[in-house]
Amino acid sequence: MGHAAIAEHDQHHHVEHSYTGIPNKKVLMWAFLASDCMFFGTLISTYIIYHGKSLVGPYPVEVLSIPVTTASSFVLLMSSLFMALAVAAVNRKDIGQTRLWIFATAFFGLIFLGFQSFEFTEFFHRGVTLQKNLFGSTFYTMTGTHGLHVAIGVLWLFSWFVYSYFGDISDKAVDIESTGLYWHFVDIVWIVIFTVIYLVEFVGIGG
Amino acid sequence: MATSADVIGVASPAHGHSDTDRELGVLGPRPVAKTGLWSWLTTVDHKRIGILYGLSALFFLVVGGVEALLVRLQLAAPNLSVLPADIYNQMFTMHATTMIFLAIMPLSSAFFNYLVPLMIGARDVAFPRLNAFSLWVFWAGAALLNVSWLTGSAPNASWVGYANITSKQFNPGLSADYWVMGLLVLGVASVAASLNFFVTIINMRAPGMTLMRLPVFVWMTFITNILILLAFPPITIALIQLMMDRMFGANFFNVAAGGLVILWQHWFWIFGHPEVYILILPAMGVVSEILPTFSRKPLFGYPLIVFSGAFIGFMGFAVWSHHMFTTGMGVIATLAFSITTSIIAVPTGVKIFNWIGTMWGGHIRFATPMLYATGFIAMFTIGGFSGVMHSAAAADAQQHDTYFVVAHFHYVLIGGTLMALLGGLAYWFPKITGRMMNEAFGKVAFWTIMIGFNVTFFPMHILGLNGMPRRIYTYSGDMGWNFWNLVCTIGAFVLAFGLLFFFINMAMGLKKGAIAGDDPWDARTLEWSIPSPPPEYNFAAIPTVTHLDDFWHSKITGKPKPQYDGHPIHMPAASYYPMVVGIGMFVWAMGMIYKDAPGGFLIAGAGMLALIFGVYGWALEGPGGYHVDPSKESGAHN
Numbered sequence: 001m002g003h004a005a006i007a008e009h010d011q012h013h014h015v016e017h018s019y020t021g022i023p024n025k026k027v028l029m030w031a032f033l034a035s036d037c038m039f040f041g042t043l044i045s046t047y048i049i050y051h052g053k054s055l056v057g058p059y060p061v062e063v064l065s066i067p068v069t070t071a072s073s074f075v076l077l078m079s080s081l082f083m084a085l086a087v088a089a090v091n092r093k094d095i096g097q098t099r100l101w102i103f104a105t106a107f108f109g110l111i112f113l114g115f116q117s118f119e120f121t122e123f124f125h126r127g128v129t130l131q132k133n134l135f136g137s138t139f140y141t142m143t144g145t146h147g148l149h150v151a152i153g154v155l156w157l158f159s160w161f162v163y164s165y166f167g168d169i170s171d172k173a174v175d176i177e178s179t180g181l182y183w184h185f186v187d188i189v190w191i192v193i194f195t196v197i198y199l200v201e202f203v204g205i206g207g
Numbered sequence: 208m209a210t211s212a213d214v215i216g217v218a219s220p221a222h223g224h225s226d227t228d229r230e231l232g233v234l235g236p237r238p239v240a241k242t243g244l245w246s247w248l249t250t251v252d253h254k255r256i257g258i259l260y261g262l263s264a265l266f267f268l269v270v271g272g273v274e275a276l277l278v279r280l281q282l283a284a285p286n287l288s289v290l291p292a293d294i295y296n297q298m299f300t301m302h303a304t305t306m307i308f309l310a311i312m313p314l315s316s317a318f319f320n321y322l323v324p325l326m327i328g329a330r331d332v333a334f335p336r337l338n339a340f341s342l343w344v345f346w347a348g349a350a351l352l353n354v355s356w357l358t359g360s361a362p363n364a365s366w367v368g369y370a371n372i373t374s375k376q377f378n379p380g381l382s383a384d385y386w387v388m389g390l391l392v393l394g395v396a397s398v399a400a401s402l403n404f405f406v407t408i409i410n411m412r413a414p415g416m417t418l419m420r421l422p423v424f425v426w427m428t429f430i431t432n433i434l435i436l437l438a439f440p441p442i443t444i445a446l447i448q449l450m451m452d453r454m455f456g457a458n459f460f461n462v463a464a465g466g467l468v469i470l471w472q473h474w475f476w477i478f479g480h481p482e483v484y485i486l487i488l489p490a491m492g493v494v495s496e497i498l499p500t501f502s503r504k505p506l507f508g509y510p511l512i513v514f515s516g517a518f519i520g521f522m523g524f525a526v527w528s529h530h531m532f533t534t535g536m537g538v539i540a541t542l543a544f545s546i547t548t549s550i551i552a553v554p555t556g557v558k559i560f561n562w563i564g565t566m567w568g569g570h571i572r573f574a575t576p577m578l579y580a581t582g583f584i585a586m587f588t589i590g591g592f593s594g595v596m597h598s599a600a601a602a603d604a605q606q607h608d609t610y611f612v613v614a615h616f617h618y619v620l621i622g623g624t625l626m627a628l629l630g631g632l633a634y635w636f637p638k639i640t641g642r643m644m645n646e647a648f649g650k651v652a653f654w655t656i657m658i659g660f661n662v663t664f665f666p667m668h669i670l671g672l673n674g675m676p677r678r679i680y681t682y683s684g685d686m687g688w689n690f691w692n693l694v695c696t697i698g699a700f701v702l703a704f705g706l707l708f709f710f711i712n713m714a715m716g717l718k719k720g721a722i723a724g725d726d727p728w729d730a731r732t733l734e735w736s737i738p739s740p741p742p743e744y745n746f747a748a749i750p751t752v753t754h755l756d757d758f759w760h761s762k763i764t765g766k767p768k769p770q771y772d773g774h775p776i777h778m779p780a781a782s783y784y785p786m787v788v789g790i791g792m793f794v795w796a797m798g799m800i801y802k803d804a805p806g807g808f809l810i811a812g813a814g815m816l817a818l819i820f821g822v823y824g825w826a827l828e829g830p831g832g833y834h835v836d837p838s839k840e841s842g843a844h845n
Contacts, residue, residue: 019412024333027406031436035398038440042474046448046459055465130457134465137457141448159823 029178033185036149040189043142044196054133060201063126065119072115073194076150079108080187087180093170099161102176105183106157109150116147139197146193149186156182237831238781249781251335252743256342257321258639261632264314265710267349271305272706274298276699279663283696285684292680296363297382299678301352303366304386307486308393309349311620314628315489316345319404319428321639325734325741326422328413328750333406335779336825341400343789348393351796355385362386365678367479368449370460370471375453381800387450388796394439394446395792401432408432413733415752419513422732422756423506426513427492430520434481434488437524442478445471454802469534476527484523486620487587488516490627491558494580497634498562500730501577502569505756508561515554515561522551532600533607541600548598555591559584574728575649579630582657586622590615593668608678611671617664621702629656629709636713637727641739642720648712655705662698666691731759736768744778747771747837771837780831784824791817 018024051060086101120140128136156179163169169176238249247255278299281289290298320338324331332338355361360381364372373383408421408429421429449471451457458464460471499506506512528536528544536544562584571577593615597603606612636644675688682688726735736758737746748769754760761768791814798811 018410019416020410022410024406024410027409028334028402031402031405035402035436035440038437039444042441042444046444046470049467049470050465053465053467130451130455134458137448137451137459137464137466141451141457141459145447159826 023174025174025178026181029181033181036185036189039145040142040192043138043145044192047138047142047197050134050138054135056133058123058127058132058135060135060139060197063123063128064198064201065122066198066202068115068119069194069198072112072119073190075108075115076112076187076190079105079112080184082108083180083183087173087177090170090173090176093173095164095170098169098176099164102157102161102164106154106161109154109157109183113147113150113154116143116150142197143193146186146189149189153179153183153186237828238783240781246781248786249339249783251331251339251779251781251785253320253324253332253335253338254639254741254743254745256338257317257319259342260313260320260345261317263346263349264310264312264317267305267309267313268706270353271302271310272703274302274305276703278302279696279699281681282692284693285682285686285689287681293363295680296365296678297356297361300362300365300386301356304352304362304389306620307366307482308390309352311486311624311628312397313345315431315486315624316341316400318424318489318493318628318631318635319400319432322635322734323404323407323425323428324411325638325737325745326425326732327408327411327416328733328746328752329407329411330745330749330776331411331779332403333411334403336782336785336830337399337403339782339785340788341396341403343785344392344396344399344792347789347793347796348389348391348396350793351385351392351800352389354797355382355389358385360385362389367475368471369475370449370466370468371462373449373453374460383449384453384800387446387453388800391443391446391450392792392796394443397435398439401435404428404432405436413746413749413752415757417752419510420752420755420757422492423495423509423512423516424489424492424732427488427495427516430516431485431488434485434520434523438478438481438485441474445474445478448474450799454799469531472531472534473527476530477524479530480527481520481523483616483619484519486624488520490583490624490631491516493627493631493634494562494583496730496732497576497580497630498565499756500634500728501572501574501580502566503572503729504565504569505731505759506561507564507567508557509755512558512561515557518554519551522547522554526551529597529600529603532597532603545598545600549595552591552595552598559588559591575644575646575653576630576634576728578650578653579626579633582653583623583626583630586618586626586660590618590620590623593618606671608676609671610667610675610677613677614664614667614671617667621660621664626656626660632709632713634728635734636716637720637723638734638739638741640717640720641723642716643723643727644712644716644720648708648715652705652708652712655708656702657705659698659700659702659705663695663702664698666694666698670695726758729762731756733758736761742837744776744835744837747776773838775834775836777832778835780833782825782828782831784821784828787821787824788818791815791819791821 020027082101082104086098086105089097089101123136123139128139130136130140160169160172160176160179163172238245240246240249247259250256250259277290278295281287281295281298283289320332323329352362358381362368362385363382364378364386368383368386371377373386408425412421448457448459452459452461458466460466460468462468495506495512525547526544528540529548532541532544562580566581573581593611597606597612597615633644633649636642670688670691673687675682675686675692682692723739725738727739728735733750733752734741736750746769748771750757750769753766760766793814795811795814795818798807798809798814801807802811
């Protein structure tokens with residue numbers, strides 16, 4: 001049985017089992033992201049509630065760096081573009097392009113994580129620790145959770161990259177689209193964090 | 208259960224989509240046992256998983272019940288010391304935690320698992336292995352919470368775990384760590400299961416099973432699972448914040464560093480109040496199935512009941528601060544939450560009137576399930592009345608943290624949820640086991656439970672209004688509380704005997720109950736159109752639904768049964784990996800609890816590695832599957 005026939009069989013199989021016609025895995029991912037919104041909502045709310053409540057420094061305005069984070073945010077946003085290209089490629093069953101853009105997405109995700117490690121190290125040397133004050137506790141827990149999401153995404157993408165050499169990735173359009181949904185969501189969360197935590201901090205300061 | 212399944216195997220050349228499974232079958236063979244212990248531990252069959260959830264829940268109902276009896280013994284008379292005070296704290300904390308997270312929620316889950324696919328005309332849930340994963344992670348969390356007894360440090364800060372009673376400073380030792388890790392792991396199980404049922408109800412419905420033809424139980428499951436998806440993240444983050452405080456020295460709830468202990472209360476109740484509806488909505492669904500069957504009438508006001516359920520779910524997120532009226536939130540917040548709390552009573556009242564409307568003018572048969580359903584309406588109404596009293600903030604300030612509140616939520620949780628779920632067990636027992644429970648003994652059990660329950664909890668209203676606080680270890684003999692406390696304790700033992708009768712009746716029914724047949728109650732929904740117990744593929748031919756209560760409709764109109772088309776039925780294959788991931792998570796959590804002990808981090812790391820290995824094994828083995836031919840089954844239906 002050829003690949004086309006297999007794909008057709010699979011597709012038939014899917015339609016059979018989906019009342020709405022939307023693949024189960026995509027509905028699952030959307031529902032998970034709704035749940036994840038509440039995770040990040042709680043984390044970001046905690047940061048906002050505790051903003052300005054730290055009893056001792058360093059305070060956010062002393063350590064947050066807009067230029068560095070703008071660069072890392074740009075990298076993360078570009079990775080979303082690559083992810084979209086990967087999904088487009090897998091939908092045309094273009095294995096080479098799929099592989100390329102998945103790798104690019106994961107690689108840019110890694111660069112973002114590099115920026116984050118740099119930021120954490122830098123902050124640590126300037127005295128911001130988890131134990132130091134409320135800013136440290138809320139900042140590291142929130143951005144750490146986001147970083148963990150990015151790291152899981154990178155691992156997932158690299159797994160697809162390796163898989164593309166052993167299995168038939170052109171069959172996995174729905175799965176890769178689900179990975180893509182996750183990846184875009186993690187990026188959108190970062191836009192909120194970048195705005196609320198980094199940019200708003202400097203409103204009226206002109207920093 | 209099917210016994211003569213025609214196992215074609217994972218890599219059947221006749222079926223194209225198995226090719227990828229063969230290709231990646233490097234991880235070893237999949238479990239193929241159809242009977243015995245391993246077949247249960249590796250099962251992905253929603254019915255078996257439902258039974259395992261149910262048995263686990265009943266086990267923990269007994270555990271939590273024994274804990275309750277010990278609490279009641281301690282309070283039977285003034286100045287007793289049946290338990291040491293610190294053990295008493297652990298006992299009431301574990302009683303509540305066990306009953307909520309390990310007994311009632313999984314008992315609801317058992318019904319979700321067993322019934323939802325049958326009621327919507329599906330052969331399984333959307334993600335069978337994810338379903339097994341939820342069960343294993345639930346077991347991991349249950350084990351974590353209860354292993355703590357062996358170390359002498361069971362959770363001791365009550366089920367709400369208010370900051371800073373849980374802080375390292377005021378709660379040294381590992382009690383709070385066990386609580387944090389146990390609840391975190393249980394949260395994973397709940398969210399995973401909810402994702403699964405959300406997708407299942409959206410996507411796995413039989414042709415024609417539109418949303419407004421869904422049985423009310425499926426609707427309430429759907430709403431409950433949305434609540435779980437949205438309400439568990441806040442508590443998960445709060446638990447992570449507490450974990451960061453306790454394990455890594457963060458300051459989230461550290462007043463000395465400017466932390467706000469009130470923030471914990473907000474996070475907890477933003478979860479905790481929807482949790483109340485997570486506990487009651489499935490019960491309302493069960494009652495909405497039982498009442499029409501035994502009234503021999505359609506459910507009165509089906510759309511109104513559905514929308515009321517959805518409205519309760521929505522409003523459930525808007526009332527959390529009524530648990531916090533005494534914290535000094537300010538007039539505006541107090542007023543707002545008073546109003547929303549009053550509003551949420553309206554859809555609840557609508558449902559109660561609809562249930563009464565269902566019975567009104569019906570040919571009512573008071574079989575055991577119906578007794579529980581009507582008992583539910585009466586008891587839940589009492590619990591609802593004492594609940595809506597709390598929306599008056601001034602009155603609530605008097606009742607707050609007294610036994611009046613204890614009486615209220617036990618009326619809702621036992622008189623409401625447990626009553627309905629026991630009714631559900633009595634109702635679906637014939638479907639699940641193929642045998643009937645004894646009716647006469649069932650009625651004895653019901654009345655024992657009913658009397659025991661009211662004798663235990665009604666006096667608590669009086670005790671509460673007389674000022675007896677919750678969670679106190681003992682009390683002085685001159686407070687005027689002696690008599691009613693003794694009555695409560697006697698009632699608790701009557702209630703325990705009632706539950707014992709129920710369990711004995713189940714065991715006897717399983718052994719020598721009368722053969723039930725497909726449809727012993729003359730019921731309305733699709734699960735009664737198939738054999739009892741259902742074959743592993745549920746429906747030989749997927750039904751096409753044309754009406755609400757389609758099975759009832761087809762019995763009246765003589766609509767022909769769907770015919771099996773001769774194609775072998777594809778079934779998902781069993782898997783070891785959900786178990787591997789669940790065990791990995793348990794080991795990881797234990798390692799985290801003991802991270803300061805030598806080797807603690809190593810254990811956590813090993814657990815994490817097992818977890819990652821399990822996830823990759825799971826992904827690479829694929830869903831797999833084998834084929835069953837119903838026409839070759841003994842006792843084939845249709």
